[in-house]
Amino acid sequence: MKKGNFYITTPIYYPSGAPHMGHAYSSIIADVFARFKRNDNCNVYFLTGTDEHGLKIQKAAEKAGLDPLSYCNKLSKVFKDLSKKLNLSNDDFIRTTEKRHYNSVNDLWNKLVKSGDIYLSKYKGWYSVSDEAYYNLDEVIDKGGKKISTFSGSEVEWVEEESFFFKLSAWQKKLLSFYEKNEKFILPLSRRNEVINFVKSGLKDLSVSRTSFTWGIKTPNNSKHIIYVWLDALTNYLSALEYPNVEGKLYKDFWPASVHVIGKDILRFHAIYWPAFLLAAKIKPPLRVFGHGWILSGDEKMSKSKGNILNPLEIIDNYGIDEIRYYLMKEVSHGSDGNISLNSLEKCINSDLANNYGNLCQRVFSFINNNCNGIINKNKNLSDSDKKIINETKLLTKNLRDFMDNQNLNNYIKSVIDISFLTNKYINDEEPWKLKKNNIDKMNNILHVALEQIAKISILLNPIIPLASNKVLDALNIDPKSRNLYFLDGKKIIPDKAKIKPLDILFKKINS
Ligand code: MSP
Numbered sequence: 155m156k157k158g159n160f161y162i163t164t165p166i167y168y169p170s171g172a173p174h175m176g177h178a179y180s181s182i183i184a185d186v187f188a189r190f191k192r193n194d195n196c197n198v199y200f201l202t203g204t205d206e207h208g209l210k211i212q213k214a215a216e217k218a219g220l221d222p223l224s225y226c227n228k229l230s231k232v233f234k235d236l237s238k239k240l241n242l243s244n245d246d247f248i249r250t251t252e253k254r255h256y257n258s259v260n261d262l263w264n265k266l267v268k269s270g271d272i273y274l275s276k277y278k279g280w281y282s283v284s285d286e287a288y289y290n291l292d293e294v295i296d297k298g299g300k301k302i303s304t305f306s307g308s309e310v311e312w313v314e315e316e317s318f319f320f321k322l323s324a325w326q327k328k329l330l331s332f333y334e335k336n337e338k339f340i341l342p343l344s345r346r347n348e349v350i351n352f353v354k355s356g357l358k359d360l361s362v363s364r365t366s367f368t369w370g371i372k373t374p375n376n377s378k379h380i381i382y383v384w385l386d387a388l389t390n391y392l393s394a395l396e397y398p399n400v401e402g403k404l405y406k407d408f409w410p411a412s413v414h415v416i417g418k419d420i421l422r423f424h425a426i427y428w429p430a431f432l433l434a435a436k437i438k439p440p441l442r443v444f445g446h447g448w449i450l451s452g453d454e455k456m457s458k459s460k461g462n463i464l465n466p467l468e469i470i471d472n473y474g475i476d477e478i479r480y481y482l483m484k485e486v487s488h489g490s491d492g493n494i495s496l497n498s499l500e501k502c503i504n505s506d507l508a509n510n511y512g513n514l515c516q517r518v519f520s521f522i523n524n525n526c527n528g529i530i531n532k533n534k535n536l537s538d539s540d541k542k543i544i545n546e547t548k549l550l551t552k553n554l555r556d557f558m559d560n561q562n563l564n565n566y567i568k569s570v571i572d573i574s575f576l577t578n579k580y581i582n583d584e585e586p587w588k589l590k591k592n593n594i595d596k597m598n599n600i601l602h603v604a605l606e607q608i609a610k611i612s613i614l615l616n617p618i619i620p621l622a623s624n625k626v627l628d629a630l631n632i633d634p635k636s637r638n639l640y641f642l643d644g645k646k647i648i649p650d651k652a653k654i655k656p657l658d659i660l661f662k663k664i665n666s
Contacts (some may be wrong), residue, residue, distance in 0.1 A: 156197040158197065163391050163411060164181045164201070164202040166250065167233050168211065173236045175469075176449045178482070181242055183563065187415070187558065187561070188617075190617040192243070200245050200246075201394045204226070204229070206251045207369055207380075254396065255389070258392050258397045260374050265436070272320055272362065274317075279361075280301065284309065285303065287384075288361055316379075339425070339439075340442075345418060349425045363379035367380065391440070410440050414443045416446070428440070447492060500664045504663050508661040514611075521586070528653055528654045528655065529651065529654075530602050530605065532650045550576075551614070570615055573610065573614075580600075580604070580607075581600070581604055609630055613639065614639075624637075
């Protein structure tokens with residue numbers, strides 16, 4: 155019996171240039187939660203994809219000398235390839251140029267028209283093509299002769315054109331009461347406060363169509379208008395579930411979404427516009443929006459326009475995908491921004507992966523393979539130190555589900571790596587190699603406890619470093635179907651007579 159349904163999404167990426175570490179970061183976070191929930195026996199649907207309409211993409215295509223669709227076909231593939239390279243376990247990859255998405259956007263638009271939330275008028279104000287966002291007059295400053303958004307730092311341009319508007323102002327009170335009723339709709343809490351303050355300061359109606367360019371989805375009853383790219387893009391989360399077919403299995407199982415993982419720069423769209431559109435269309439809003447911080451490079455957001463990009467593909471080729479996944483998840487504190495560098499990546503690989511988890515596995519496996527023919531029988535009487543490490547591990551695993559349910563990945567990793575550290579210390583203190591001649595029963599118990607510890611740590615690290623942890627679990631002869639979190643409820647993983655296979659080195663230490 156599955157425990158429940160869990161629908162998790164990444165932002166769909168603008169294929170307006172080569173992917174960078176910020177993109178990789180957003181995707182890996184979502185992948186870790188998806189894998190954790192699968193290991194916890196949930197029915198998981200994990201979505202990623204590309205956001206292909208709007209002026210930003212139209213301009214990128216023009217620059218590349220291609221028509222927009224050919225350009226998107228080419229660039230969307232680059233992001234799809236990246237998802238494989240990042241070892242994402244996504245169930246679907248949606249493109250907003252697909253028919254299923256058009257059906258879904260048209261339906262949502264029609265619902266908003268029908269509910270009386272859309273009206274025709276004229277937009278006069280600032281627009282940032284790079285953010286695909288409208289900014290208020292007080293959000294724009296003059297900098298070096300250019301008009302810049304104080305929110306994002308991107309350049310804005312003055313726009314005056316006929317436009318359909320969404321009556322966002324009418325949703326201000328309803329949104330505030332929605333946030334109040336759903337305390338964990340926005341995490342971390344600091345971001346929730348940011349959003350609530352913004353909404354309290356007053357919401358203006360939102361321009362939801364453009365007439366000065368053509369690359370996008372036309373409004374159903376007026377082909378002069380292109381639907382605002384954010385209304386188009388956000389709907390991808392529904393399109394992938396075959397909306398408007400609300401009687402279909404996918405939609406019934408997975409809507410409302412459990413978590414939209416996003417970066418803090420796109421919080422307004424997900425935490426304000428998106429629930430307002432959905433409430434207006436009488437569709438349940440998602441359960442959670444998790445806004446992570448930015449990856450910084452020398453204190454600045456890493457982005458194409460700033461030219462400070464670390465190329466994920468190059469780094470993966472040089473260091474390995476598990477290594478990058480672990481580093482990004484461990485080092486960058488999830489609520490806030492984090493600076494990354496090759497130097498701290500190497501330090502992290504050495505300290506946590508090579509010297510801690512890798513070393514633990516290697517030393518236990520080599521000893522058992524070299525001295526016990528790969529077989530360890532557990533005996534009855536566990537010593538006080540055996541019991542102590544088992545209990546300490548219980549304590550450290552107590553809050554793990556809770557951490558993951560609240561997207562507190564930093565504390566999760568810290569607890570797991572502490573278990574590995576404690577297990578290394580237990581082996582150092584117990585010195586099983588000294589017991590081979592005189593107390594083989596005690597030695598066997600220590601090694602058996604160590605194997606159980608390694609199995610637990612590997613299952614817990616599995617969502618973060620799937621390749622290495624699966625190598626260890628293979629060498630422990632643990633069936634892929636049994637690599638789940640039942641041990642958190644007291645189930646043993648390793649049989650009393652444990653048979654193991656040889657294990658190759660998991661992580662190479664980096665000498666710099
Ligand atoms: N297309 C929109 C999302 C639409 S979702 C309905 C978009 N695309 S994006 O390609 O610009 O960004 C995708 C994700 O990458 C966002 O969550 C964004 O926050 C994240 N990152 C982009 N640069 C980043 C960093 N330097 N650091 C961390 N994440 C950042 O926005």
